[in-house]
Amino acid sequence: MLDFESVLIKHKFKYKKALGQNFIFDEGLLDEIAAAGGADGACVVEIGAGAGSLSRALAKRAKRLCSFEIDETLFPVLDETLAEFDNVQLFSNNVTELGIETVDMLIGEPYIVIANLPYYITTPLIFLFLRSELCGSITCLVQKEVAERICATDGGDFGALSASVQAVAEPKIVRKVKAWEFYPQPEVDSALIRIDKKSGAALSDELDAFFKKCFAAKRKTLVNNLTASGVDKASVLSALDAVGAGASARAEELGAAKLAELFEALRR
Numbered sequence: 001m002l003d004f005e006s007v008l009i010k011h012k013f014k015y016k017k018a019l020g021q022n023f024i025f026d027e028g029l030l031d032e033i034a035a036a037g038g039a040d041g042a043c044v045v046e047i048g049a050g051a052g053s054l055s056r057a058l059a060k061r062a063k064r065l066c067s068f069e070i071d072e073t074l075f076p077v078l079d080e081t082l083a084e085f086d087n088v089q090l091f092s093n094n095v096t097e098l099g100i101e102t103v104d105m106l107i108g109e110p111y112i113v114i115a116n117l118p119y120y121i122t123t124p125l126i127f128l129f130l131r132s133e134l135c136g137s138i139t140c141l142v143q144k145e146v147a148e149r150i151c152a153t154d155g156g157d158f159g160a161l162s163a164s165v166q167a168v169a170e171p172k173i174v175r176k177v178k179a180w181e182f183y184p185q186p187e188v189d190s191a192l193i194r195i196d197k198k199s200g201a202a203l204s205d206e207l208d209a210f211f212k213k214c215f216a217a218k219r220k221t222l223v224n225n226l227t228a229s230g231v232d233k234a235s236v237l238s239a240l241d242a243v244g245a246g247a248s249a250r251a252e253e254l255g256a257a258k259l260a261e262l263f264e265a266l267r268r
């Protein structure tokens with residue numbers, strides 16, 4: 001087992017809360033994450049290499065690993081911890097600024113994402129890769145509550161985030177991860193989720209914006225929420241009728257697939 005702590009001390013590394021730096025060093029857990037994401041023989045993209053602990057677990061299984069890390073004080077650490085692998089490429093770009101077309105171009109082949117994500121940009125990162133034409137699945141650690149919202153199919157947790165993910169993918173919680181399994185410990189518990197994209201599906205800006213309008217005021221009916229956003233009432237009523245829903249339906253009663261049908265019905 002590589003002594004990450006000594007390497008971090010040697011390079012005088014200071015943890016930065018603002019960059020979501022909560023690392024994992026438990027080899028069993030790291031290997032479980034790599035296996036659950038399907039790293040074997042795959043082209044894997046990792047966001048946030050950190051000290052390289054998950055990167056190592058991924059590199060052992062993957063055909064190719066492309067790891068992004070923006071904290072340059074970690075580069076000498078990564079040079080050391082990943083030195084023995086010739087299938088790893090490190091990128092210093094911020095993927096949220098690059099945009100998904102550029103990320104896809106850099107990778108240049110079908111890939112999967114496996115990452116212990118920086119939590120301050122979890123949702124934008126998931127949405128970024130849901131828009132990718134090359135990314136097949138996203139396996140990542142997220143805050144437990146976010147995982148529950150992504151996977152909820154009804155009830156209070158089901159909202160725009162659940163609908164956007166479920167319209168183009170199948171999410172599931174693989175396992176819960178306690179705060180003490182990270183260093184330093186975050187204030188929240190986490191969950192490992194795997195989001196498998198439906199074949200040929202990519203989230204569009206229009207569909208994502210439509211779900212946000214549907215859930216703008218949760219207690220209100222779809223008619224109220226959509227007319228408040230500028231859609232005319234007659235069109236909403238006829239689209240609801242076309243998908244077999246009543247005039248008093250609320251977004252959370254319809255589920256992701258029916259809401260996506262409603263979006264299509266309104267475009268016709």
Ligand code: SAM
Pocket residue numbers: 019020021022023024025047048049050051052053054055068069070071093094095096116117118119121
């Ligand atoms: N993979 C490591 C592990 O599991 O121990 C580190 C995970 S840590 C939760 C998240 C990492 O993402 C940090 O190293 C942080 O510097 C990096 N990071 C933060 N914002 C980033 C961004 N926009 N692009 C790439 N990496 C980022």
